[in-house]
Amino acid sequence: MQTLDITLVAAPSGAGKTTWIQQQIHSIADTAIYLSLGADETLIDAAYLSAEVPGLTVLPVIQLTDFLERPTVGCSIYLELGFHIDLTSLILPDQIADCRRVAVLPPGTRHTEWHDWADLIVTGAEANFTLQHPHLWRSALSGQVLDLASLNTFWYELTNGAYGTVQRAKGIFDVADGRSLYFDFVAGFSDTTHLKLNLPFWLNGRPDRFSGIEVVGEMLDQEAIAQTIEECCLNDQAIAYYQQQIKNSLEPGDEVA
Amino acid sequence: MKIAVISCIHGNYEALNAVLSDIDDHNVDKIYCLGDLVGYGPRPNAVVEMIRALDIPTCQGCWDEDIVEGLNACECSYPSVLAEKRGKLAHEWTNQVIHPEVREYLARLPLSLRDDNLCFVHGSPHNQHEYLMPEVDAFVAMERVLSTGADILFCGHTHVPYVRSLDAGQLQIRVKSTDKSEQDMNFSAPLKRIVNAGSVGEPRHGRPNATYVIYNADTDQITLHEVEYDYQKTCAAIVEKGLPPIFAWRLARGMEFAERADDPTHVCER
Numbered sequence: 197m198q199t200l201d202i203t204l205v206a207a208p209s210g211a212g213k214t215t216w217i218q219q220q221i222h223s224i225a226d227t228a229i230y231l232s233l234g235a236d237e238t239l240i241d242a243a244y245l246s247a248e249v250p251g252l253t254v255l256p257v258i259q260l261t262d263f264l265e266r267p268t269v270g271c272s273i274y275l276e277l278g279f280h281i282d283l284t285s286l287i288l289p290d291q292i293a294d295c296r297r298v299a300v301l302p303p304g305t306r307h308t309e310w311h312d313w314a315d316l317i318v319t320g321a322e323a324n325f326t327l328q329h330p331h332l333w334r335s336a337l338s339g340q341v342l343d344l345a346s347l348n349t350f351w352y353e354l355t356n357g358a359y360g361t362v363q364r365a366k367g368i369f370d371v372a373d374g375r376s377l378y379f380d381f382v383a384g385f386s387d388t389t390h391l392k393l394n395l396p397f398w399l400n401g402r403p404d405r406f407s408g409i410e411v412v413g414e415m416l417d418q419e420a421i422a423q424t425i426e427e428c429c430l431n432d433q434a435i436a437y438y439q440q441q442i443k444n445s446l447e448p449g450d451e452v453a
Numbered sequence: 454m455k456i457a458v459i460s461c462i463h464g465n466y467e468a469l470n471a472v473l474s475d476i477d478d479h480n481v482d483k484i485y486c487l488g489d490l491v492g493y494g495p496r497p498n499a500v501v502e503m504i505r506a507l508d509i510p511t512c513q514g515c516w517d518e519d520i521v522e523g524l525n526a527c528e529c530s531y532p533s534v535l536a537e538k539r540g541k542l543a544h545e546w547t548n549q550v551i552h553p554e555v556r557e558y559l560a561r562l563p564l565s566l567r568d569d570n571l572c573f574v575h576g577s578p579h580n581q582h583e584y585l586m587p588e589v590d591a592f593v594a595m596e597r598v599l600s601t602g603a604d605i606l607f608c609g610h611t612h613v614p615y616v617r618s619l620d621a622g623q624l625q626i627r628v629k630s631t632d633k634s635e636q637d638m639n640f641s642a643p644l645k646r647i648v649n650a651g652s653v654g655e656p657r658h659g660r661p662n663a664t665y666v667i668y669n670a671d672t673d674q675i676t677l678h679e680v681e682y683d684y685q686k687t688c689a690a691i692v693e694k695g696l697p698p699i700f701a702w703r704l705a706r707g708m709e710f711a712e713r714a715d716d717p718t719h720v721c722e723r
Contacts, residue, residue, distance in 0.1 A: 346535035358702045420698070427538045434534075 234278025554555025
């Protein structure tokens, strides 16, 4: 059996797993496969990486077994583990069992289950560990188009505690002008990043591509979060109106889906 | 003569009470109110009854108008889809609970008030929906004051208090006649001021405290007052009455809900 170049990456929420993987793939400047275990509903990290990292293939979890039977030769594989996966009870397929295990931990972290588990500890971003019982809430939004001013208001409220204590929030949203935006928040950092993903402008009806949101926090008012997001969404008529306006103002070279 | 000017109470009875007792301590001769007695807050009837009982001269705000005329503000006066949906919820709630005599009172309110060289309006002399932001173009600002004939224009609507002095204003005009002759003329505008009273019941200056202004005509001094009050009581009432809890969250942080539109001086022609 051939040996595969597989890296398993685990980390607490907000420590920078996805960022670290992104850096590795950039540095090897080669083709790579990415898989996210435990993010099968919204796939935010996967959608972010596939838009931002050329040469990366995102593999759905259900195709993992098939892939391991017939792996692509010379390709690095990165498996990201959701922070809520219990490392001690994780059972991996035989082909993966002897892979490299990397934990991305905030500076100064000592004596955690990640230390026992990992072959390599990478110092990641400062992260906030104060929550006793972090809860994960996620919602798929594919097909929805949001009004950007509303989204900004909602994001401000969400990350400033209007719907419970939020430790980490990330989302990919299609907005009225056809862009797909990546929002990223880690508690303790006032600047919330907001990045245009490297995807074509979507200007023909409801986008047929991934969008969604993921929130880690405590005492989350899930109903209010869901309702507010719904109130940020545009109806078909408004979507068509904005898309027509944007089509009329496109520059040559703008890529449209 | 000393006058107090209050604005944008938005159904916040606790804040109004606190401001009125603060005004009491300053021995003013008269109080003027710039409207928006209702909307967002949980006690619109109580606020109007208090203003009426004290016989405070009041001009009509945009919310007062909407409660009388039906929601007529165009969507362009909302900065976002979310703000529009929440604004409509607040409007519908207020519309349901308002007493008939309160509605009649709001309907009778004048659009502006005059007292000697002072003029009082809600948004601007042109429309109660227009925002006179502190950074609005100096020419526009000057035009708004000059159109009233007053020296000081008191307004509200933005929920952020400010005083703006328009001095050393130079206006240059060129008159072209049909015989093709041209004539340049220069005017020096006299000192004019715009005073925004902020908001009693929905402040948006980053703290929950109510704001209002006092103008002392004898010394020509304008002072801005910030009053602490038990905002938690209003927040609790917002939730208890079934208004969206996000209104309470924003009130406690000094964030007014309805952020202004992209073009604040836009006036809907509808």
